[in-house]
Amino acid sequence: MAQQTSRHTGAPRTASRDRRRTQPRDNEGIIPVLAKAVRQVEAAAQRGRIRPSQRTAYQVIALLVREERARIKADTGVSEAERTNVLTRLDGVATILAKTAARDTSLLALLAEDAEVSYAAMNLKNDMLRSAGREPEPEPEPAPVAADAAAVTPSKRVAPATAIARQLANPFLAPDFSAVQATRRPTTNRLGSWELLTPLFRAFESGGDATSMELPEPTDLPFSMRGLDLMHHQAQLVQAAANGHRTFLLADEPGLGKTAQALLAAEAAGAFPLLVAVPNVVKANWAREAQLWTPNRTATVIHGDGEGIDGFADIVIVNYEILDRHVGWLGNHGFGGMVVDEAHFIKNKRSQRSQHVLELSERIRARRANPLLMALTGTPLINDIEDFRAIWQFLGWIDDTAPRPALKAALEETGLTPAQPGFYAAARRSVIDLGIVRRRKVDVASDIPARRVADVPVELDESAERSIRAAERELAERLVARYEAAVAARDEAARAGIGVGAGGVGSAIDEALVRRVAKAERDGAGSDKTGDNVFTMMRRIGQAKAGLAADYAAQLARNVGKVVFFAKHVDVMDKAEELFADRGIGYSSIRGEQSAKARKEAIDAFLTDPDTHIVVCSLTAAGVGLNLQVASNVVLAELSWTSAEQTQAIDRVHRIGQTEPVTAWRIIAAQTLDPKIAVLIDDKAGLAARALDGSDEEVGSSADVQLEALVALLTEALEAKAAAA
Structure with a gap:
């Protein structure tokens, strides 16, 4: 009887031990491996020297964090408490990744969804999985190389008869050996391991x-070019x-x-x-x-x-x-x-x-x-x-x-x-x-007159402004709620004695967490489909100020001559053209869906017809390759997401052949996101100045404007909430 009792009472103990083994302890599984690796990369960043192998480790850690988060969320056999525990610890690793990237912003490129994953990274990833007691992924097979490039997509390829x-x-090109000896080749290999x-x-x-x-100096140009107006x-x-x-x-x-x-x-x-x-x-x-x-x-x-x-x-x-x-x-x-x-x-x-x-x-x-x-x-x-x-x-x-x-x-x-x-x-x-x-x-080209960008603040219609302000508040509140939820989860983990990474818990705004929340919003992670995002917000602002921008362009056309009007969205262009037609102002239109003939007619009308006072242009369809220097005034009805797009638009007018000073009038909707976006665009303009023009001016982050706008919106909301508390 005692033996039966012993067998009976022993079985549950064995089952219990088996169940415990399916739920790894805090020092088992993939997370301790990631935590150790991320600390090593963080230490290297603090010393100011991140080697190629550590950059590879940084990328692999980020990949495994993403995969583990997706795995644990999809695992229906894991309890809610265990899921929260794992996600919180993963957030701790992600926080260290963010802080490390803040020290060396070049690491951010490794986090992009389309970032290339090298064979070295795949091997390291498999090594980490083995260390965690998991079966590694199969070795990646190199993609086959087609013997003939034309064989890659034969159904699409054509070969014109005359070509x-x-x-x-x-069939035979004359051999050309002129560059063989002239090519510079390394004579040392000091940089071979770098x-x-x-x-x-x-x-x-x-x-x-x-x-x-x-x-x-151009002292010996070919004869055929002499006399050209260069x-x-x-x-x-x-x-x-x-x-x-x-x-x-x-x-x-x-x-x-x-x-x-x-x-x-x-x-x-x-x-x-x-x-x-x-x-x-x-x-x-x-x-x-x-x-x-x-x-x-x-x-x-x-x-x-x-x-x-x-x-x-x-x-x-x-x-x-x-x-x-x-x-x-x-x-x-x-x-x-x-x-x-x-x-x-x-x-x-x-x-x-x-x-x-x-x-x-x-x-x-x-x-x-x-x-x-x-x-x-x-x-x-x-x-x-x-x-x-x-x-x-x-x-x-x-x-x-x-x-x-x-x-x-x-x-x-x-x-x-x-x-x-x-x-x-x-x-x-x-x-x-x-x-x-x-x-x-x-x-x-000092004979080309100067250009300037002038901001024109406009007050939106009262109902439109109320609607946009309410949508902005809703977006800010959604960001704040996500931020506070993340902080609460971290606090709970800290009280439970679970390591959460650098930063600790406190009342100060966690900038790394702010950026993570903003990035999740921008990328649509867990986004509320019923609410506006930063893209729809800017479109609504553009629609709301379309009439005001068109009115300003109409005033310019009546007072100073021809005007180039740029917008991003078709409905903004439509509204502007409707206003010009109502006021009897001649205009032409350049859009993406036009035929080549219609496009040429629209350009020629603006350039040569004295009764065509305004050309309404799509930023994407007319931002490159056009000479519109018969005008010296540009109206930017909507803001771009990049300074480059804005510059390209202005330079349709500010180019060789221009005889008047050029002014770009940037229409800014007051009391909205518009002013923040304008500042961010101007900050990013410094990146090209620094890289190409040798400028030593301070430049903003090279991260994209959408992300920075959301960071600013969330930070302001958190500061306002703290001040009101």
Whole structure:
């Protein structure tokens, strides 16, 4: 009987022990592994030196935190108390990640959803999972490489008959060995163990004296160019190409004639046939400029599947949107050079457009030694220094992971490493000498009148203002509620003796937590579908001030002449056009859905018809590639999310050919989010100034404006609540 009792009472004990093993203790499982690793990275950041291996660890920790959070939320077999415990501890690790990123903002790029995960990161991730007693993920298989690029998407690819005829007529390219001995290659390998791309980007983030490569005086231009009406700064770049320089990031301010410089550089370098990749809206403009500046060269524009193009043309112009159809035959065409216009369009390396451009540049370099490669953009930095990455890769200065030989040789020749303070200035100079050309209007085109941005505060209609203010309060209250819930969970964890990471518990506002809450709101995590977000808020503000902005434009048109009116949303454009029609003010309209013919007619009407006083433009459809300098006043009815977009709009008017001072009137709705967004846009404008113009002015965070706006809104709400308590 005793034996039976013993067996009976022993079974529950065994089951209990089994149940306890399914719920790991605080010192078991993945979280202690993450906590140890994140502390090591944090310590390195505090010392000011984060090595490549620690950057990899930072990314892996973030990935595992995300996966563990998703896993624990989806696990229905876990009790609510256990789930809260795990989520709180994960928040502690995430808090340390945020504080570490605040010390080294370059780490933020590793947190992006589309951030590349290297094989080293995958291996480290599997090692951490093994340390936690879990089965690691299978090793990633490398993606198969197609033998022929045209085999990747055969259903989309086309090959125009005349292009094939050109290739068959010239099946063999003459060997070109001119660049083989001239290519600089490293003679030492001091930097062999260093990760160099991040220090190179940071070298531009910190600013410096150097802003542009040294260019020669235009004393020996090709005969065909003599007598052309070139400005001095344009002739300098053409002379550099004539002297043998072949890669350029031409980042002159908008309006300084980059199209002409690119065409004439190709002429000086003999880089024909020349491939030009552009946004759709400027294809026709490139054809006109080619006829003007290189009249002895034939140009063809690819539309759709390319039917009717001239395969024997010297200049082939194609828009990004249809590159996927033509990348196969373009890569085999034997181009002597490639120009990418509005090169900031390729900044996202995961986009198809970027991948096709990079593929074409690689294939051109493989077939032609020392081709002419030019990236044209007046606004190369949209959000972050890393926007340079795809452009530098297109130019052949870097590859996915490291500098290519010419840049590596220049860095080796500095005799410095990233651990030495002088490295950053020397690295910046090394990159610039490869071909960064940046001139400002104030320096090289003093005859172009000055421009200024003037804010025009407007008071919204009372009912509209009440509605918008109420929506802003609701958004702020939602952010505050999430913040307080996170603080409460952390406090509860602290009282239970659970480690929650750095920061502790207190009444002071936790800036790292504020940013996490703001980022979750911006990304839509747990968002209340019935409430406004920052995007819908700004759209509502734009709609509310549309009539006021149009009224201001109408007054300008009656008093000072032609006006360019920019808006982001179609309904704002519609409302403005309705007001102009009611008042009998002639206008034309440039929108994204227009045909090429309708667009040309709208532009010509504004430029030549004295009765067309206003052109109503979409910021996205008309922000690039237009010359509207018959006007000297621009009305910005809605704010952009980037300073670059705003600058591009203004520079449709402030460019070569302008004879009047230019004023951009920025309509700001008082007592709303509008003023905060305006300040953030102006702060971010300093990023390009610091990176390209050598400015030492203070700049705001390189994080995006939406996030910063939400951070400001939540911080103000928390401060107001604390003051009222």
